Amino acid sequence: MAPPLAASLLDSLSPAARELLPLLFPLLLILLLLPCLAPASRSSSKLPPSPPGALPLIGHAHLVAALPHSSFRRLAARHPECGEFMTVRLGAVPTVVASSARAAQALLRTHELAFSSRVHTACVDVLTYGPADVAFEPYGERWRQSRKLVATHLLSATKVRAYRAARREEIELVVGQIRSAAAAGAGVDISELVRKYTNDMVCQAVAGRAIRVEGRDRVFRDLINQTLAILSGFNLENFYPGIAKVAGSVLMWPLRRKTMRLRDRWDDFLDSFIDLRMSEVGSNGAVASADDQDQDQDDRDLLHVLLSVQQEYGLTRDRIKGLMANMVAAATDSTFGVLEMAMAELMLHPDVMAKLQAEVRKSVPHGQNFVTEEDLAGMAYLKAVVKETLRIHPPTPLLPRVSHEDCVVDGYTIPAGMPVIVNAWALGRDPALWDAAEEFIPERFIHAGDTTCPDFRGMNFQFLPFGSGRRMCPGIGFATTHIEIMLANLMFHFDWELPGSVDTIDMTEIFKLTVSLKEKLVLNPRSRGDIIA
């Protein structure tokens, strides 16, 4: 999953390492050739087929461009023998890519347990405190415990409901900002507005309202951006683990130093929250801030809950930090990406936008000037628009797993420890499974009474925006509630136009583990002043 690999590799080297390169080269060559000189391993002959074009040293990396989901689909389509499963070599690492619904089902359902871990590297370990989070923690008892904690105390339907008032407050702020822009005849940066909204909401749910004080929400966003940049950038360990092991201290020094500095910033930031809460610990050992005392139990943020069960669950401080950082990072860009893409698609499809606005405006009782979460229940077209956005633009286009035991899948032997990727983006656009697969047509999700209409809860393998199986996303309810209520209000309050100088929307994507638009989405709002008091 490299940006053009050779260039990134050179960029990542320190000046000293670049000077050493001629000396290191023979060593690198021996390390790279070792697998070729060794007798073929028992299982390698049974790996899925590889597309042609692999080069010495870099394998298929030159064929994988900045949008790996799109490159993998192109490779699979060009070489029919690779259409379901293929083995691509990224640097020295063979990786199995699944590109069909049948292949996804084989990995994520039939052999679900064998593929329920994730690859992690030294950088991931540093940034995830171990790993001590949910997303990178290897499958096992500790992962189960962490997942249960966040599923119960952050992501359950009751908890999501408890943040209804905070959501409303946040959306009213956004609507107010857009209304001011509309009055001034100015454009609004939708990308920035919805990114801030999702980040603020998840930060509040994780660390409480104090997050907004002194611009700390901005610090959180910056930390997430830096973390995603490191995790999605070039890392020698991902492509040449052998070399990284032997010569890593020289070659990886710049990246390790950058990662450690970032981790120090995470530490300072998260420790400040934890210290503040600890200073509020009551005499009975229970964590209760002045704010919390009159808070409903369901309204307590994740940090509060983690501290109150710290002893019972044996949670270390690092684990608490790992879980907090993971929730904010996993929630922000994915949720924001759907809102941004939905608005972009609606602008490109004015007929869909008009139909959605009509549904939303009709569903809100006369005289009411805000779409409430109760109103959402009747909005079938809104839900279809969100689903269609998730189908055609899944914000996490690749589902990364690793096998933790040798496993025979469809006649191929995938050895323990091999990275496996399900290309969820390709599944959602497979012309064999979807009519007019490249078109944005929300109606495909609202055939009245049709129970075959695909759902995104992990059982329809042509539609996996949230993944599938025990590692599937635990944040579905949290995400869809935040997306639906914001989108409905954007449709209710405003009509939308492209800025005068622009005649279409640039849908070019950028990939940083999640996908979003490369250029920010700027639109001109027009207020529906007749409705708003």
Ligand code: HEM
């Ligand atoms: C539209 C928004 C979102 C999308 C499309 C999305 C998608 C995904 C996907 C595809 C995975 C990998 C699943 C797999 O390997 O099968 C995942 C994992 C995860 N997501 Fe989400 N996600 C979203 C929002 C959220 C939110 C709001 C949270 C939490 C507040 C969250 C927390 C997580 C966590 C913790 C994992 C790791 C689960 C594990 O490994 O056990 N996500 N998400």
